[in-house]
Amino acid sequence: xxxxxxxxLAWWLQLKMRSRSAFDGLLGVLYPLFFSTVVFMMFRHxxxxxxxxxxxxxxxxxMGVWSSTSTxxxxxxxxxxxxxxxxxxxxAPTPLPVVILPITLSMATIGAYSLVVTLVWGRFAFGVDxxxxxxxxxVLAATVTVVSIGVLGFLLAVSSVRYRTAWALGTxxxxxxxxxSGFLVPLDLLPAWIRPISWLLAPTWGIDAIRAAAEGRxxxxxLAACLGLAAVYGVVGSLLAVRLxxxxxxxxxxxxx
Amino acid sequence: MAIIDVSDLRRTFRSxxxxxxxxxxxxxxxxxxxQVERGELFGLLGPNGAGKTTTIKMLITLLLPTGGxxxxxxxxxxxxxxxxxxxxGYVFGGDRGLxxxxxGLDNLRYFAELYAVPAREQRARIGExxxxxxxxxxxxxxxxxxxxxxxxxxxxxxxxxxxxxxxFLDEPSIGIDPVGARELRQTVKALIExxxxxxxxxxYMFEADELCDRIAVLAGxxxxxxxxxEQLKQKVSVGNVVEVEVxxxxxxxxxxxxxLPGVRSLVIDERGPAQVLLVHAEPGSEVTQPVLGALAGAxxxxxxxxxxxxxxxxxxxxxxA
Numbered sequence: 001x002x003x004x005x006x007x008x009l010a011w012w013l014q015l016k017m018r019s020r021s022a023f024d025g026l027l028g029v030l031y032p033l034f035f036s037t038v039v040f041m042m043f044r045h046x047x048x049x050x051x052x053x054x055x056x057x058x059x060x061x062x063m064g065v066w067s068s069t070s071t072x073x074x075x076x077x078x079x080x081x082x083x084x085x086x087x088x089x090x091x092a093p094t095p096l097p098v099v100i101l102p103i104t105l106s107m108a109t110i111g112a113y114s115l116v117v118t119l120v121w122g123r124f125a126f127g128v129d130x131x132x133x134x135x136x137x138x139v140l141a142a143t144v145t146v147v148s149i150g151v152l153g154f155l156l157a158v159s160s161v162r163y164r165t166a167w168a169l170g171t172x173x174x175x176x177x178x179x180x181s182g183f184l185v186p187l188d189l190l191p192a193w194i195r196p197i198s199w200l201l202a203p204t205w206g207i208d209a210i211r212a213a214a215e216g217r218x219x220x221x222x223l224a225a226c227l228g229l230a231a232v233y234g235v236v237g238s239l240l241a242v243r244l245x246x247x248x249x250x251x252x253x254x255x256x257x
Numbered sequence: 258m259a260i261i262d263v264s265d266l267r268r269t270f271r272s273x274x275x276x277x278x279x280x281x282x283x284x285x286x287x288x289x290x291x292q293v294e295r296g297e298l299f300g301l302l303g304p305n306g307a308g309k310t311t312t313i314k315m316l317i318t319l320l321l322p323t324g325g326x327x328x329x330x331x332x333x334x335x336x337x338x339x340x341x342x343x344x345x346g347y348v349f350g351g352d353r354g355l356x357x358x359x360x361g362l363d364n365l366r367y368f369a370e371l372y373a374v375p376a377r378e379q380r381a382r383i384g385e386x387x388x389x390x391x392x393x394x395x396x397x398x399x400x401x402x403x404x405x406x407x408x409x410x411x412x413x414x415x416x417x418x419x420x421x422x423x424x425f426l427d428e429p430s431i432g433i434d435p436v437g438a439r440e441l442r443q444t445v446k447a448l449i450e451x452x453x454x455x456x457x458x459x460x461y462m463f464e465a466d467e468l469c470d471r472i473a474v475l476a477g478x479x480x481x482x483x484x485x486x487e488q489l490k491q492k493v494s495v496g497n498v499v500e501v502e503v504x505x506x507x508x509x510x511x512x513x514x515x516x517l518p519g520v521r522s523l524v525i526d527e528r529g530p531a532q533v534l535l536v537h538a539e540p541g542s543e544v545t546q547p548v549l550g551a552l553a554g555a556x557x558x559x560x561x562x563x564x565x566x567x568x569x570x571x572x573x574x575x576x577x578a
Contacts, residue, residue: 006370013367017358020399084353087319088415092371093342099371249321252270 006094007102014106032064032114033121039063039184040126054129055211057122059183062207064114065149066183067174073104073153074170077160086161087254096161096245097238101154108150115142133216137209141219141226145206148230152202155237162244164253183207202229259292260330260423260454261299261316266290267324268311285311287478288325293456293471298449300465301458303475304575309458312475313427316456317347330422343372346421348412350431355400361387361411362396365418372419386414389444406437413444424448426457430464442468462568472567476575489570496521496538498565499545502558506532513551519544524572531558537565537573 018024039060043053077100080086089099122128132138156173159166179185180194181203187195198204202225209222248254268286273279286308293299301309314320316327318338326333332340356364362383369379387393390410400408409429416424426445430438438461445468449455459465465472466486473483482489496519503510506525514534515523519542524535534552538544545562 002370002373005376009367009370013356013359013363016363017356020358083355083357084349084351085356087314088347088354088368089371091317091319091342091347092368093339093373094371246321249319252320254319 003094003098006098007105010099010102011106011109014103015109018106018110028068028110028113029117031067032061032117035064035067035114036060036118036121037125040122040128044126050129051215053122053126054131054214056184057119057128057130058207058210058214060122061115061118062145062149062181062203062210063178063183064118065108065111065146066177066181066203068111068114069104069107069149069153070156070170070174070177072107072170073157074160074167076103076107077157078164078167081160081164081254081256084255090161090245090248090254095238095242097154097158097241100157100161100241101151101234101237104153104157105147105150107153108146111149112142112146115146132214134213134219137219137223138213141206141209141213141223144223144226144230145203145210148202148206148226148233151230151233151237155233155240158237158241158244161241162248162251162253164256177201177203180204181207200229202226202233205229258331259328260295260297261291261293261456262328263292263312263316263325264290264327265325266312266315266322266327268308268315268320269323285478286315286322289473289475289478289480290325291473291480291483293454295454296449296452297470298445298455298457298468300469300472301456301475302460302462302465302472302571303458307475307575308478309475310427313347313425313456313458317345317425318342343419344422346416346419346424348416348424348426348429350409350412350428350433352405352408352432354412355408355415357401358399360397360399361392361403361407364400364411365396365414368415369418374419382418383414386417389417389447390414391440406433409433409437409441413441417448421453423454423456426455426459428458428460430459430461438464462566462571466567474571474574481577482570482574486567489574490565490567492570496540496542496565497562498569499534499536499538499548500559500561500563501534501536501548501552502528502560503532503534503552504530504556504558506534507552507555510552510555514548517544517547517551518542519547522573522576524576535569535572537569 039056043056090096119130123130156170159169180198181201187198205222205226209219209226212222213219265288266286267288270283270285272281303309315322316329318334318341321335329341330344334341365383374382387396390413392410430441445455469486471485472489473480482492511525514520514536519539521537521539526533536544536548
């Protein structure tokens with residue numbers, strides 16, 4: 001129960017901190033609009049309509065969630081190190097994974113805004129027909145996808161505890177995951193050897209579940225895969241965090257100097 | 258039984274740099290041992306790079322030792338770090354270590370959760386600490402608008418949230434004004450009266466002299482002296498200290514003073530346009546007139562004779578290390 005309180009409060013305080021930067025806020029509002037505008041214009045230029053345009057809208061919206069989380073999750077711990085709070089977080093008795101998880105979940109939550117705004121922008125600026133066939137499953141799939149991306153961000157972020165330059169990892173993975181998870185390009189078009197990598201990524205299953213719910217197919221199998229992978233990321237990330245904290249204590253990388 | 262038991266503690270830092278990945282090895286702590294009893298205020302003094310912060314970071318589980326053993330409250334810091342973390346507090350000096358975009362209150366709420374302060378006690382405990390550090394009424398303001406003194410007081414409140422049995426204060430008064438520093442010393446004294454054990458590092462000798470029951474002086478990663486402030490003063494120099502202010506010290510004058518009978522040591526302190534000669538005399542020796550004679554031709558300002566202070570002891574101990 002205590003850990004649930006820690007996660008809840010830390011998630012809320014992280015959202016509070018990030019909402020207080022006017023510059024970050026402006027970028028957060030504008031970026032999803034740019035992303036989605038580019039995607040909608042590309043698809044319309046290719047004469048896409050109906051289900052294809054809806055699929056593109058869903059892809060663009062999840063792209064926003066992933067970009068918001070991947071680029072900032074690893075950098076967040078470097079920021080903690082820079083402001084001298086990383087040592088204080090490690091020195092506290094709460095296990096570090098419980099402290100890091102809400103940081104990345106808060107970023108995924110900010111990304112959820114882009115999911116909503118992309119769909120609304122598509123509807124009103126580009127006339128995308130948001131005829132969601134299974135609305136309950138759609139909302140559930142979107143929620144699980146946001147959470148799973150938050151947990152994947154957590155897995156990336158823990159490496160920053162040990163390695164000061166690991167903040168670059170998230171940025172390096174941002175665009176490859178757009179492609180490999182099939183946000184815009186169908187997985188069938190990718191080389192066969194890439195598909196197993198796609199299957200290991202929760203966003204692949206998350207977006208599949210969202211599209212299935214939108215098109216009226218059963219979203220639950222993909223949703224279960226997405227949730228299962230998120231649980232695996234959580235366990236692996238937690239075990240890794242313990243080892244990396246020990247390595248950081250051995251190599252003295254918790255502080256900048 | 259000692260609350261803090263440090264035995265032959267060592268810490269080596271290794272780093273690689275350059276194209277050839279040349280390894281650089283720094284022995285920051287070289288086999289130190291000391292014990293701190295319950296309710297004691299123990300000071301670690303030493304120049305920059307002496308190993309004070311490295312030692313504290315090993316004590317609070319942020320760094321693993323490369324050798325030796327540390328027990329805090331009966332727990333080995335390597336084998337049982339969480340047990341140690343639950344029962345110790347850590348406060349460091351300076352501007353860092355706070356969430357700037359959050360209010361002081363939110364900072365305290367966050368750390369109260371991280372230290373598992375029971376939810377029903379949090380509000381009262383935070384209010385009590387805000388009163389203690391004089392931040393009541395300012396707690397809802399964002400930390401980015403706090404003065405350095407306010408930040409330092411917030412740090413102290415954060416470190417005390419979970420009522421730690423041992424508090425580690427790493428240069429807590431650095432950069433705060435004299436009034437703030439005096440309030441800080443009063444807060445530390447109050448904590449000691451309540452039974453908290455405190456380990457303090459500081460550069461301010463008067464602070465260590467006023468607060469510490471015992472002191473260890475670190476230099477080059479080793480303890481060069483240990484004892485009460487009075488014992489340290491006795492250990493180094495039982496003679497008087499003659500302070501002579503000189504404007505333009507002639508060449509060779511320092512060597513002439515050092516060579517005088519009855520002079521144990523000389524430290525020359527540059528203070529703006531003047532140099533202040535701190536001449537430590539042998540017990541029973543009167544060196545004022547011979548020193549002034551050795552400075553013949555120089556423009557001499559203030560001359561004073563006094564008992565040795567902790568700072569004199571420190572300067573001599575560190576200088577000799």
